[in-house]
Amino acid sequence: MISKEGLKDKGKRTLVDLLAGIVAFDALAFIGNIFCKNKMAYSLGILLGFLVAVFMCIHMYVTIEKAIMCDSKKAKAKTKLAAFLRMLVMVAALAAGALLPDYVPIIGVMIGILALKVSALMQPLTDKLILKTLCKGG
Numbered sequence: 001m002i003s004k005e006g007l008k009d010k011g012k013r014t015l016v017d018l019l020a021g022i023v024a025f026d027a028l029a030f031i032g033n034i035f036c037k038n039k040m041a042y043s044l045g046i047l048l049g050f051l052v053a054v055f056m057c058i059h060m061y062v063t064i065e066k067a068i069m070c071d072s073k074k075a076k077a078k079t080k081l082a083a084f085l086r087m088l089v090m091v092a093a094l095a096a097g098a099l100l101p102d103y104v105p106i107i108g109v110m111i112g113i114l115a116l117k118v119s120a121l122m123q124p125l126t127d128k129l130i131l132k133t134l135c136k137g138g
Contacts, residue, residue: 015061017126021119022057026050029111045097045104049112052093056086056116
């Protein structure tokens with residue numbers, strides 16, 4: 001049986017893997033500047049999306065850590081409220097992109113936020129790479 005401490009360690013490792021994936025994907029997304037007229041706006045869009053993705057990732061981790069300590073009814077209520085908050089932040093960032101396309105184009109924001117989804121899909125690979133690097137260096 002896995003203890004709560006073991007879950008936290010695995011949760012922290014997963015958080016690090018996801019954050020590393022977000023950074024890597026959004027760094028690659030800056031290549032899109034080649035195709036943009038307004039390079040600064042595109043970069044700001046990616047940056048806003050990156051910040052939202054990092055917020056969502058950390059917020060999910062914190063929410064899960066808190067929910068583990070609650071009874072099931074309270075945990076369900078907390079996670080629903082937290083998911084609503086994350087969705088609200090994401091919609092606000094996308095709305096900023098839609099309303100201010102000269103400053104933060106929505107495509108850049110969407111690509112930045114998409115990094116969280118790509119990072120989640122790549123997490124097993126990211127975990128292996130990080131562990132291999134840490135074991136080699138240590």
